[in-house]
Amino acid sequence: MDASTTARRLGRAAALAVAVALAVTACTSGGGGSADNAAKSEPPGPGANDLNPKPLDQVKDGGEVRFPLYQWITQWNPLQVDGYYGSAVSIMRNLEPSLFNTDAAGSFLPDPDYLVDAKVTSISPQVVTYRLNPKAKWSDGKPLGYLDFKADWQAAGGKDPAYNVSDPSGYEQISAVEQGADPTEVKVTFAEPYADWQNLFRPLIPAAGISTPDDFNKGWVEKIPITAGALKVGTADKTAQTLTLVPDPAWWGTRAKVDKVTFRVMSQSATTQAYLNNEIDYAAAGTATAYGQLKDAKDTVIRSASPWDEVHISFGGSGALSDRKVRQALGKALDRSALIKIANNGVPVEFKPLGNHIFMPNQAGYQDTSGDWARFDLAAAKKLLDEAGWKEAGGGQPRTKDGRPLELHWVLNDSTPQAQIDLATAAVAMWQAAGAKVSLDKVPANDFFTKYVNPGKFEIASWRNTDSFPLSKSLTNFRLPVGDNSFSNPSRLGSQEIDELLKKAAGTVDPAEAAKLYNQADAKIWELGHTVELYQRPEVVATRKGLANYGAFGLAGEDYSKLGWEK
Known part of the structure; x- marks a missing residue:
C-alpha cells in the first residue's frame, strides 16, 4: 500500500455545489484546470495486463533496472x-x-x-x-x-x-x-x-x-537474514535510501537476466521528474500531472491494467466516530461521483465507482452491494446526525453534542499527489455542508502507516489497498481485533456477523456459493460505516521503451527474474 491523500485546510465553505466547483477548479496543477481533455478509455477487462512480454532468449544478459520506492522498508517479514x-x-x-x-x-x-x-x-x-x-x-x-x-x-x-x-x-x-x-x-x-x-x-x-x-x-527489522530466490540483497543503504537486488549465484533455477535491480526511495510526486531525468525506468502515470508530463516523454510507453487496487476513505472507531450513525452520515454526505471526477481529471482511463470492498469490478462475482450507504443524500446525512444527538449550530459552524463541536481530523501523507489533495479538499467541503468540521493534518510519508494508520491513531484517513487477493484476504481487512492485534483492520471496526460470513466464505469451495457469502458480508461492511469505497484504481504506468516483462500487471504477480532489456 502507498498513501493516496494529502490536503490543505479549508476555510468556511459556502454552498456545497460552489465548494465542489472550487475543488475541481483547483486541479490546475493536476493537468489543466477543470477542463478534462484526456480521452477516456474503458478500464482493461478481466485477464488483461500490459507487460511487453518477451521470452528470455530475447532479453539481454546484464544491465540495471531502476524503480522508485515510496518509503524505506523497515520490517521485512x-x-x-x-x-x-x-x-x-x-x-x-x-x-x-x-x-x-x-x-x-x-x-x-x-x-x-x-x-x-x-x-x-x-x-x-x-x-x-x-x-x-x-x-x-x-x-x-x-x-x-x-x-x-x-x-x-x-x-x-x-x-x-x-x-x-x-x-x-x-x-x-x-x-x-x-x-x-x-x-x-x-x-x-x-x-x-x-x-x-x-x-x-x-x-x-x-x-x-x-x-x-x-x-x-524483530529479526527481520532492517535486514533479510535468509533468502531463497533468483535474487538476493546486494546493498541496503538506509542513509542513501537505496536498495539493490542482485543475482544469487547459489540459485538452482534459470539465472536472472539483469545484473542489478535498484530501488530508490522518493515521494510519489517526485517520481515523474526522476523518470524524466532518466533516474528511474518506471513511474506511475495515474494522475493528471504525471500522465500529462509522461505520455509524450522520449522512449516511453504508457501501459495500463486493472489490478486489485482501490482508493477509499476509512473511518476510525473512537470518539464521535464510535457511533455508527455518525460514520454512516459522513458516508452519505459524500458525492462520490464528484470526488471520482476530480481524481480522474486528465487521466486516460475511466475511474469507475467501486461498490464492493472485496471484489474488484473485473473479478467474477462482483456486485455493487453499497445500497443506500454510498448514495449521496445530504438530507439523510443530516437526519442521521440529528438522531445521533449532534445538533445544528447554524452560521456554518459545526454541530454540537453535550457542548462539544463535531470536529474531526483527517491524517494525510505529506507526499500525496495533487489530484488526491483536491479530492480531499472537496470531501471536507461536503462534510462541512452536513455540519462536520474536518481538519486536514499532514504527517511525514514514512510515519503515515507506522505511527498513524497501523496503530489506529486516526479518525479519518485514505490510502490504497493493493493485492488484497484472493478473496479470503478480505477477512484480515475487516475482522474484529484480538487483543492488541488489529490484523489489517486499523480502524478496529467490525462485527461477529461479518467475521462469521467471511470465514464461512473462505471455507466454501464452490466459487458461486462463496461469492454470495462474500457479498452478504460486504453489504454488512457498508452498513457498518467502516469504509467508503471510491474507485478501483487503474494501473497506468510509464515504462522505458525496451523494458521487457514489466509494466502494468493487473492481477498477475511480479517476477524480477524475467525482468530486463530487449535485445
Whole structure:
C-alpha cells in the first residue's frame, strides 16, 4: 500500500455545489484546470495486463533496472503486521519461495523452481500435499522442508499472541503440518476447509528466521537474514535510501537476466521528474500531472491494467466516530461521483465507482452491494446526525453534542499527489455542508502507516489497498481485533456477523456459493460505516521503451527474474 491523500485546510465553505466547483477548479496543477481533455478509455477487462512480454532468449544478459520506492522498508517479514504492504510483499516474493504465482486473471500457477506439484489429496479432512523441488534450498544451505511450513503455520496461525501477525487467514484453519513420504513431501491438514490454500506460504519464510516471537517480530527489522530466490540483497543503504537486488549465484533455477535491480526511495510526486531525468525506468502515470508530463516523454510507453487496487476513505472507531450513525452520515454526505471526477481529471482511463470492498469490478462475482450507504443524500446525512444527538449550530459552524463541536481530523501523507489533495479538499467541503468540521493534518510519508494508520491513531484517513487477493484476504481487512492485534483492520471496526460470513466464505469451495457469502458480508461492511469505497484504481504506468516483462500487471504477480532489456 502507498498513501493516496494529502490536503490543505479549508476555510468556511459556502454552498456545497460552489465548494465542489472550487475543488475541481483547483486541479490546475493536476493537468489543466477543470477542463478534462484526456480521452477516456474503458478500464482493461478481466485477464488483461500490459507487460511487453518477451521470452528470455530475447532479453539481454546484464544491465540495471531502476524503480522508485515510496518509503524505506523497515520490517521485512511479510507475516508480521508491519511487513504486510504492497512494495515489501512484492520484493519478498522475489527473494523468498513464493510457491504459487498468479497470472493476469488471478489464477494460481505453481512455481516449478520450488514445487514439483501441490494438490488436494483428501477432502474430509482437507489435506494438501506439496512435493518440493529437491534442489530448492535456503541461503544458509538447508533444504526447504516441512519444518518451514510448520513454523509459518505456528507463527501466523494467531494462536500465540506474542507473534504480531498480519493475517492468520488460512493458517488458523490448519490443524497439522507433517513430513510426507520423504523430506521433499509436506502434508498440510486443515481442521476446516479452506478454498484459497494456494495463497498460503506466499512467500514461505524459513523456520530458522522465525523460531521465536522475538525473531518473528524483530529479526527481520532492517535486514533479510535468509533468502531463497533468483535474487538476493546486494546493498541496503538506509542513509542513501537505496536498495539493490542482485543475482544469487547459489540459485538452482534459470539465472536472472539483469545484473542489478535498484530501488530508490522518493515521494510519489517526485517520481515523474526522476523518470524524466532518466533516474528511474518506471513511474506511475495515474494522475493528471504525471500522465500529462509522461505520455509524450522520449522512449516511453504508457501501459495500463486493472489490478486489485482501490482508493477509499476509512473511518476510525473512537470518539464521535464510535457511533455508527455518525460514520454512516459522513458516508452519505459524500458525492462520490464528484470526488471520482476530480481524481480522474486528465487521466486516460475511466475511474469507475467501486461498490464492493472485496471484489474488484473485473473479478467474477462482483456486485455493487453499497445500497443506500454510498448514495449521496445530504438530507439523510443530516437526519442521521440529528438522531445521533449532534445538533445544528447554524452560521456554518459545526454541530454540537453535550457542548462539544463535531470536529474531526483527517491524517494525510505529506507526499500525496495533487489530484488526491483536491479530492480531499472537496470531501471536507461536503462534510462541512452536513455540519462536520474536518481538519486536514499532514504527517511525514514514512510515519503515515507506522505511527498513524497501523496503530489506529486516526479518525479519518485514505490510502490504497493493493493485492488484497484472493478473496479470503478480505477477512484480515475487516475482522474484529484480538487483543492488541488489529490484523489489517486499523480502524478496529467490525462485527461477529461479518467475521462469521467471511470465514464461512473462505471455507466454501464452490466459487458461486462463496461469492454470495462474500457479498452478504460486504453489504454488512457498508452498513457498518467502516469504509467508503471510491474507485478501483487503474494501473497506468510509464515504462522505458525496451523494458521487457514489466509494466502494468493487473492481477498477475511480479517476477524480477524475467525482468530486463530487449535485445
